[in-house]
Amino acid sequence: MRNKFGAIYHDLANKIIHHIYPVGTYLPSETQLAELYGTSRETIRKALAELLTNGFIQKIRGKGSVVLNLQRFNFPVSGITSYKELNNSLHMHSKTEVLCIEDQHVPLENFDYQSGQNLPATFVERLRTIDDNPIVLDRDYVLKSVVPNISHAVAADSLYNYFENKLGLIISYATKTITVEHPSKEVARLLALGDHQDVVVVRSQNYLEDTTLFEFTESIHRPDKFNFVDFARRQKIN
Template sequence: MRNKYSAIYHDIADKIVHRIYPVGSYLPSETQLSQLYGTSRETIRKALSELLINGFIQKIRGKGSIVLNLQRFNFPVSGITSYKELNRSLNMHSKTEVLCIEDRHVPVEKFDYQTTEALPATYVARLRKIDQDPIVLDRDYILKSVVPHISHAVAADSLYDYFENKLGLTISYATKTITVEHPSVEEKKWLALNEYEDVVVIRSRTYLEDTTLFQFTESIHRPDKFNFVDFARRQKIS
């Protein structure tokens, strides 16, 4: 069930991105979609629910699901999504270059994390590119107390796929801080920045379902390549 509705979600999202379902148009009905994909209406409803949550559509009572005017290649601020998942869902055709994998201690002061103990971690630095143009520099610190080893092949593919599907970890939530900063010499080099550009930095601490902290991430983004957005839905508090 999970793989089926996920595949349908990505197929419809891809059609929305490529304007096969234009902004302002209505998706086929649940019955039509179930016939189109050869599956149950329950599976279609799950796929539509994901499209709704992620801002692709809005359900109009008595009419169906209308396609929203949301530009893609926007970077979602909320939620926890791996770069591989984002790359696939937004059709960025991005490539990953692994720059470094080595043992380091987490620079906790960068992440505003208060502790007196050293935190041994595997440091993974990766450069994300589109058409050979660098767009994001990711620096991850994975605590060795949770994940003792990370291979080059895993870093080149997806850390989250490895954590969840190979190690069986359940990733639950993260805290994020977003700042605009002057790039370091290294960041200027890897992101091909000119002398006067700033960068957008997202620093996060990620936790497992049992509240175990296991990952510190620093993502440095070229500001000319991304918009940073959140899609919010109204929730009444009684």
């Protein structure tokens, strides 16, 4: 079932991206899509729910699913998602340029993390682009006590794919802070920003299932290219 609705989701997303279903128009009804793809309405609903979650459509009661403008991509605040996974799920067709891989100590002052010792890490800096336009600058500090070495090929592909599928690490949770900051001259140059444009910076400390801290990340985003979204459930405090 997952493969079926996933394939339908990807097909519809591609059609939206390539303007077969233009912005502001409505997708075919659930019944029409079920007939088109030869499947049940339940499967179609799951595919549409995925499109809704990832910002491709908005459901309007009594009318159907309208196609949204994709100038911005939805970046999930909650959860731990690699950039490669985000790129694939949102069909951003983004490219990665590895700018730097070198041994450093984690700049703990950037992360508001208290430690009585320096933390040796592999520093990986990568620029993400779409159609040669820079959108994200990622800076990762991977602790050498957990991952001793990282190759250029791994950095160009996916760190998390390497951690999970090659090293067998089980990534479990993270703490995150999100701030709006004025960029340094170097960051402004790399992201092709104007003199008065700020950036959205997402900093996180990432942990394995056994609570081992293994990575600090700093993701610097152009705010005109991303929406930062979260799911919140009301909790009443007495």
